[in-house]
Amino acid sequence: MRYTPRSELYQRVQRLQVLLQNQSIDGALIVQNADLFYFAGTVQQAHLYIPAGGEPVLAVKKNYERAARESALENIIPLDNPKNLTKIIPAREQGGNNRIGLELDVLPANLFLRYQKMFQPAELVDISLLIRTVRAVKSSYELNLIREAAKLNHKLFTTVSEFLKEGISEVELAGKLEAVYRREGHQCLVRTRAFNMELAYGHLMSGWSLGVPSAAPGPTGGFGLNPSFSQSAGRKLIGRDEPVIVDYVGVIDGYMVDQARVFCIGDLPPKFKEAHNTALEIQQIIVERAKPGAVCGELYDLAVQRANASGWGEYFMGYPDPVPFVGHGVGIELDELPVIARGVTAKLEAGMVFALEPKFVFPDGAAGIENTFVVTEQGLENLTAGCDDVIIYL
Amino acid sequence: MRYTPRSELYQRVQRLQVLLQNQSIDGALIVQNADLFYFAGTVQQAHLYIPAGGEPVLAVKKNYERAARESALENIIPLDNPKNLTKIIPAREQGGNNRIGLELDVLPANLFLRYQKMFQPAELVDISLLIRTVRAVKSSYELNLIREAAKLNHKLFTTVSEFLKEGISEVELAGKLEAVYRREGHQCLVRTRAFNMELAYGHLMSGWSLGVPSAAPGPTGGFGLNPSFSQSAGRKLIGRDEPVIVDYVGVIDGYMVDQARVFCIGDLPPKFKEAHNTALEIQQIIVERAKPGAVCGELYDLAVQRANASGWGEYFMGYPDPVPFVGHGVGIELDELPVIARGVTAKLEAGMVFALEPKFVFPDGAAGIENTFVVTEQGLENLTAGCDDVIIYL
Numbered sequence: 001m002r003y004t005p006r007s008e009l010y011q012r013v014q015r016l017q018v019l020l021q022n023q024s025i026d027g028a029l030i031v032q033n034a035d036l037f038y039f040a041g042t043v044q045q046a047h048l049y050i051p052a053g054g055e056p057v058l059a060v061k062k063n064y065e066r067a068a069r070e071s072a073l074e075n076i077i078p079l080d081n082p083k084n085l086t087k088i089i090p091a092r093e094q095g096g097n098n099r100i101g102l103e104l105d106v107l108p109a110n111l112f113l114r115y116q117k118m119f120q121p122a123e124l125v126d127i128s129l130l131i132r133t134v135r136a137v138k139s140s141y142e143l144n145l146i147r148e149a150a151k152l153n154h155k156l157f158t159t160v161s162e163f164l165k166e167g168i169s170e171v172e173l174a175g176k177l178e179a180v181y182r183r184e185g186h187q188c189l190v191r192t193r194a195f196n197m198e199l200a201y202g203h204l205m206s207g208w209s210l211g212v213p214s215a216a217p218g219p220t221g222g223f224g225l226n227p228s229f230s231q232s233a234g235r236k237l238i239g240r241d242e243p244v245i246v247d248y249v250g251v252i253d254g255y256m257v258d259q260a261r262v263f264c265i266g267d268l269p270p271k272f273k274e275a276h277n278t279a280l281e282i283q284q285i286i287v288e289r290a291k292p293g294a295v296c297g298e299l300y301d302l303a304v305q306r307a308n309a310s311g312w313g314e315y316f317m318g319y320p321d322p323v324p325f326v327g328h329g330v331g332i333e334l335d336e337l338p339v340i341a342r343g344v345t346a347k348l349e350a351g352m353v354f355a356l357e358p359k360f361v362f363p364d365g366a367a368g369i370e371n372t373f374v375v376t377e378q379g380l381e382n383l384t385a386g387c388d389d390v391i392i393y394l
Numbered sequence: 395m396r397y398t399p400r401s402e403l404y405q406r407v408q409r410l411q412v413l414l415q416n417q418s419i420d421g422a423l424i425v426q427n428a429d430l431f432y433f434a435g436t437v438q439q440a441h442l443y444i445p446a447g448g449e450p451v452l453a454v455k456k457n458y459e460r461a462a463r464e465s466a467l468e469n470i471i472p473l474d475n476p477k478n479l480t481k482i483i484p485a486r487e488q489g490g491n492n493r494i495g496l497e498l499d500v501l502p503a504n505l506f507l508r509y510q511k512m513f514q515p516a517e518l519v520d521i522s523l524l525i526r527t528v529r530a531v532k533s534s535y536e537l538n539l540i541r542e543a544a545k546l547n548h549k550l551f552t553t554v555s556e557f558l559k560e561g562i563s564e565v566e567l568a569g570k571l572e573a574v575y576r577r578e579g580h581q582c583l584v585r586t587r588a589f590n591m592e593l594a595y596g597h598l599m600s601g602w603s604l605g606v607p608s609a610a611p612g613p614t615g616g617f618g619l620n621p622s623f624s625q626s627a628g629r630k631l632i633g634r635d636e637p638v639i640v641d642y643v644g645v646i647d648g649y650m651v652d653q654a655r656v657f658c659i660g661d662l663p664p665k666f667k668e669a670h671n672t673a674l675e676i677q678q679i680i681v682e683r684a685k686p687g688a689v690c691g692e693l694y695d696l697a698v699q700r701a702n703a704s705g706w707g708e709y710f711m712g713y714p715d716p717v718p719f720v721g722h723g724v725g726i727e728l729d730e731l732p733v734i735a736r737g738v739t740a741k742l743e744a745g746m747v748f749a750l751e752p753k754f755v756f757p758d759g760a761a762g763i764e765n766t767f768v769v770t771e772q773g774l775e776n777l778t779a780g781c782d783d784v785i786i787y788l
Binding site: 001002003004031032033037041042043044045061062063065066070102104105106107108109110111112113126128169171172174175176178179180181182183185187188189195196198200201212213214215221223224225226227228229230232233235252253254255320321332 | 395396397398425426427431435436437438439456457459460464496498499500501502503504505506507520522563565566568569570572573574575576577579581582583589590592594595606607608609615617618619620621622623624626627629646647648649714715726
């Protein structure tokens with residue numbers, strides 16, 4: 001079992017503390033699992049209070065012993081009753097209210113209202129953007145875990161040839177691949193942050209089911225199995241001469257890569273080949289421009305321009321409702337910063353990691369590519385392995 | 395693809411409308427996926443407004459065509475900009491504010507604050523308990539889906555013998571079983587409602603890893619693979635003469651059963667056998683008393699009394715931190731009502747469905763049973779199939 005090193009946790013805490021100080025926030029009360037894992041190294045049931053300066057307190061409801069083993073923070077205490085949080089976060093002695101930061105993008109309203117009452121007259125402010133900003137830039141420790149996730153995915157993608165046969169159903173193929181994931185240590189949970197964003201391991205579809213739109217958060221939707229979870233693999237049998245896309249998120253010790261490849265048994269119709277090649281060109285254009293300082297929205301615009309010039313613009317990033325992005329940060333959640341999206345003025349920084357996924361979706365199939373890159377001082381480095389071309393089985 | 399019938403949706407809507415009227419709430423604005431699926435039959439990105447009387451409106455952002463196909467509601471409109479919600483929910487003309495009900499147990503605080511501003515001066519009230527109350531009593535349509543989920547689980551449990559061999563790792567066994575689930579139509583998503591409650595398909599552990607506590611929401615924790623998701627199967631190899639528990643949630647078309655069985659290769663040590671038999675007695679005691687009108691907390695107390703009388707009370711429902719319940723409602727989320735828990739004064743009603751899981755957890759293993767029951771006028775009916783005894787492979 002690999003625990004997050006002490007120096008790593010304190011570096012993260014200190015980076016958040018700088019942002020808290022800049023915004024005159026007295027401290028952050030962190031409760032969501034992904035953020036607890038990031039700042040405390042554990043997802044045992046707990047409140048983590050990070051003051052704007054000084055030592056954080058991890059107050060654990062369940063299980064204390066396990067939290068104490070998993071977290072390298074100094075100050076870990078048992079806390080059975082959340083009412084005692086007010087002892088950890090004392091009211092400011094004079095001169096006005098505390099300003100306490102909370103994860104208002106994920107905290108349920110009922111909990112927010114309870115904290116508001118508990119900490120009054122403190123002002124509760126949203127620090128979700130601060131947290132996501134800190135988390136967007138990965139340390140070398142984190143990059144090593146992401147590289148392990150990339151190795152897991154390479155194993156997965158090289159196993160597709162073993163199971164992809166004419167007549168297998170999408171869900172049966174999905175299950176066989178996911179069994180490989182599990183055997184190799186995938187935790188069977190891909191965390192997402194946005195409300196109502198649900199996902200299993202990723203998307204696996206073929207032919208017309210690739211073209212079925214849904215509320216799924218990416219360019220592809222999928223017919224799925226039922227209207228309760230209307231995305232990804234369904235009972236459709238995979239045939240010859242149609243695109244099959246495996247778009248799966250490998251996770252090791254909480255850290256992920258997102259990757260997609262197009263497979264085909266037989267001959268891929270020319271439309272999909274051409275669209276795929278355009279997607280590879282778009283990937284190349286962005287790889288050449290995406291250096292520290294590059295503006296995310298401008299990278300997105302370059303992608304759209306190339307897609308439109310190809311004549312396939314109408315089908316770029318989803319049909320009939322395209323998503324307005326071509327890349328998204330990944331780390332311990334699938335929807336981290338940066339987002340390579342329309343109108344985003346934020347700039348890339350060294351250490352950011354994102355999945356770049358130029359794709360074309362048609363009513364009868366899809367094509368495109370997805371790899372996960374880290375921004376370095378020299379430009380993008382591809383963390384995910386394997387040939388980008390369509391993989392043909394005769 | 396099976397869509398929720400129109401009569402089913404309108405019965406659900408009308409049951410909620412009665413509760414809204416009783417509480418003088420003007421209408422409910424429903425946005426969470428599970429609740430959207432329940433009341434509208436779709437999880438396409440949408441707002442569902444259910445007035446206290448009259449026709450609901452499903453306002454769809456993405457994908458409209460798919461929502462219109464999936465939902466049998468009458469009034470389905472496209473809604474690109476959530477600001478236009480105020481046209482759907484007009485302010486009360488005279489005599490005070492609207493009272494609008496929201497799912498405050500799951501709605502993120504930021505969204506709550508946005509709605510508060512958008513609908514001011516309306517009063518926003520929590521209707522999560524009303525929704526959960528309506529959802530707790532299942533229709534015959536829902537019971538049929540739950541019976542299908544039970545068939546899926548029976549298939550899963552009868553497949554364990556094929557894969558459970560000495561020396562296989564917990565995660566490899568999990569992956570092989572999950573591949574069966576997928577082939578047979580499991581959607582690979584088990585919905586939960588509580589904040590931070592995370593779960594893959596369920597729990598699969600053996601021997602000492604059964605005894606490792608965690609913040610997982612049930613009696614068992616599990617060592618797991620990493621501190622990012624510290625529960626259920628890990629890399630431990632399954633040995634002879636130790637308990638192996640498969641506790642998995644079968645889902646068909648959104649509806650679930652929760653079920654657990656103890657397996658063992660070789661001889662199960664007497665302690666676990668005795669604890670298992672006590673668990674079966676507790677199940678029997680509750681099956682005899684759990685009729686419409688029975689008080690949930692009293693059923694829980696009976697379970698605890700029997701556990702204590704057996705001498706294994708210290709290990710009942712988790713160790714060292716037991717969970718304070720022995721049963722939980724299931725349906726489209728794993729943590730529905732009713733809860734058979736300490737101090738709960740609510741009474742059982744015909745049509746309620748819950749998983750009953752008396753279990754004993756020791757530092758070196760666990761034993762017990764879990765089946766999913768429906769409350770009928772005559773008492774409990776077991777929906778899950780298969781022998782309750784420990785399943786021994788020699």
